[in-house]
Amino acid sequence: MCLAVPAKILHIEGHEAEVDFGGIRRTVSVQLLPQARVGDYVLVHTGFAIGLVDEEEALETLELLRQMGDLEPWEPTA
Amino acid sequence: MNTESLLQRFRDPQLARQLVAEIHALARSPMTFMEFCGGHTHAIMQFGIRQLMPPTVRLLSGPGCPVCVTSQADIDQAIALAQLPDVILTTFGDMVRVPGTQNTLQEAAAHGADVRIVYSPLDAVRLAQDHPERRVVFLGVGFETTAPGVAASILQAEALGLENYAVFSMHKYTPPAMRAILDMGEIRLNGVIGPGHVSTIIGSDAWSFLPEDYGIPVVVSGFEPVDILLTIRELVAQVARGEAKVVNAYGRAVLPQGNRAALDIMNRVFHVADADWRGFGVLPASGMAIRPEYRLFDAAHRFTLPEIPSREPPGCRCGDVLRGVIEPPECPLFGKVCTPDTPKGPCMVSDEGACSAHYLYRSVEIAEPASNS
Numbered sequence: 072m073c074l075a076v077p078a079k080i081l082h083i084e085g086h087e088a089e090v091d092f093g094g095i096r097r098t099v100s101v102q103l104l105p106q107a108r109v110g111d112y113v114l115v116h117t118g119f120a121i122g123l124v125d126e127e128e129a130l131e132t133l134e135l136l137r138q139m140g141d142l143e144p145w146e147p148t149a
Numbered sequence: 150m151n152t153e154s155l156l157q158r159f160r161d162p163q164l165a166r167q168l169v170a171e172i173h174a175l176a177r178s179p180m181t182f183m184e185f186c187g188g189h190t191h192a193i194m195q196f197g198i199r200q201l202m203p204p205t206v207r208l209l210s211g212p213g214c215p216v217c218v219t220s221q222a223d224i225d226q227a228i229a230l231a232q233l234p235d236v237i238l239t240t241f242g243d244m245v246r247v248p249g250t251q252n253t254l255q256e257a258a259a260h261g262a263d264v265r266i267v268y269s270p271l272d273a274v275r276l277a278q279d280h281p282e283r284r285v286v287f288l289g290v291g292f293e294t295t296a297p298g299v300a301a302s303i304l305q306a307e308a309l310g311l312e313n314y315a316v317f318s319m320h321k322y323t324p325p326a327m328r329a330i331l332d333m334g335e336i337r338l339n340g341v342i343g344p345g346h347v348s349t350i351i352g353s354d355a356w357s358f359l360p361e362d363y364g365i366p367v368v369v370s371g372f373e374p375v376d377i378l379l380t381i382r383e384l385v386a387q388v389a390r391g392e393a394k395v396v397n398a399y400g401r402a403v404l405p406q407g408n409r410a411a412l413d414i415m416n417r418v419f420h421v422a423d424a425d426w427r428g429f430g431v432l433p434a435s436g437m438a439i440r441p442e443y444r445l446f447d448a449a450h451r452f453t454l455p456e457i458p459s460r461e462p463p464g465c466r467c468g469d470v471l472r473g474v475i476e477p478p479e480c481p482l483f484g485k486v487c488t489p490d491t492p493k494g495p496c497m498v499s500d501e502g503a504c505s506a507h508y509l510y511r512s513v514e515i516a517e518p519a520s521n522s
């Protein structure tokens with residue numbers, strides 16, 4: 072029930088936003104996320120955008136992981 | 150970059166293997182971590198993450214399934230509500246198959262009750278608008294992730310001047326259940342995998358009581374395999390170093406302070422109340438009741454419900470599963486009389502239930518037996 076799915080905001084009008092879930096369009100409420108703007112990625116739960124998805128932060132996590140992998144070569148255990 | 154390709158990178162097998170190797174190298178002493186959230190339980194089982202762990206690392210499912218922790222009495226009241234004249238009972242899909250003492254919502258519907266599955270509480274408000282002659286009740290089941298949206302639906306009904314919309318609030322706060330598990334002392338935990346989407350709302354800082362009061366680390370996690378492995382690696386590393394901190398490993402979706410606007414709306418409509426949890430009993434200050442100002446939209450206030458002698462399904466160990474005291478296969482009914490097609494308890498019904506996760510992905514366990522290395 073706490074499932075939330077990322078979507079991109081295409082259009083906002085008042086409390087409502089049209090979003091794109093990888094090809095499927097839907098209207099969701101942005102009432103719980105007033106700072107949301109067109110072009111943002113948001114997490115959608117039960118018809119509400121509940122949080123922004125920070126793309127930069129995501130890329131940073133991945134980059135950090137890759138660097139760690141480079142520094143410490145690992146041995147597969149299987 | 151679109152979200153799909155970004156998410157794809159959190160499923161990168163190379164990164165996953167690297168993290169698994171690091172977990173194996175770091176986990177020298179036995180340690181047990183609980184994933185609070187049922188969504189994590191499903192991801193962990195689906196991706197076979199338990200089988201990738203070294204024998205020192207044990208993962209345990211927690212109480213993070215809102216449908217599962219709903220008490221039998223509340224389920225029975227919800228079914229009674231559906232049977233009142235003029236009522237359209239709206240709910241998320243999981244609830245309709247949960248066995249009450251006498252029947253399920255689905256069975257009540259087969260006998261004439263008007264039960265409708267909705268995607269959003271706003272759909273229920275729309276239904277109330279379209280059917281002024283009926284009384285529309287929404288079953289408010291969920292944690293902090295869900296409650297703000299339900300609160301918003303009440304504010305919307307108020308703005309529209311609707312008098313035929315009401316919510317039966319069974320919403321619950323997650324931290325009290327985590328505290329209860331640790332206070333009961335039935336199981337020993339070395340760390341907690343913090344719920345990702347609950348934390349989108351309440352913030353990762355809301356979990357600081359775990360290191361402060363219980364001396365154990367908590368890492369807030371996303372739901373992709375790399376997210377979960379990264380979380381476990383951080384937990385293992387903290388235990389190995391003798392540390393206990395809050396770490397947010399889901400920074401792309403969770404802020405330390407959470408979502409202020411959502412919390413404000415939630416707190417405007419709900420106040421803190423005691424709540425009855427399956428497996429726990431009444432936990433003080435763990436539930437969300439509708440404030441007196443919004444009494445018009447409170448089904449508990451608007452409707453007189455019969456006293457029902459509630460009884461949990463005989464033999465069902467769901468409550469023990471929710472406290473992490475047993476694993477689903479230890480329930481004598483698991484996979485025999487209780488399956489997702491014939492669920493005896495809510496833990497087998499819900500998409501977030503531990504019993505359903507164990508049942509659905511049991512082939513993963515069989516196909517890839519633990520390597521024990």
Ligand code: SF4
Binds near residue numbers: 481492495
């Ligand atoms: S397997 Fe079925 S009967 Fe057993 S605890 Fe789970 S839900 Fe209850």
